[in-house]
Amino acid sequence: MALAAYRHLLRSTKIAFQARAEARTNFRKLASLPPNDPAAAAAVKHAEQVAIILRQxxxxxxxxxxxxxxxxxxHPALD
Structure with a gap:
């Protein structure tokens, strides 16, 4: 689930602008969180929401x- 959110976020940031490094940095900061930590679930949800906003x-x-x-x-999603 987190890996898919990460991939979606990276694809979207690549299309929209050069914020890839920031996305990586933020994911790496939270990489040590256990999967059942509420902060991890919130970060994954946030990443998916950002990816949707950038794509749309x-x-x-x-x-x-x-x-x-x-x-x-x-329109990046159509190219």
């Missing part, structure tokens, strides 16, 4: 070649 609410723009101020909107 972040849109990136790509500058169009030869265009000074024109961008194409990209």
């Amino acid at each position: 609410n972040v849109v990136q723009g790509k500058k169009l070649d030869g265009e000074e101020d024109r961008y194409s909107m990209l």
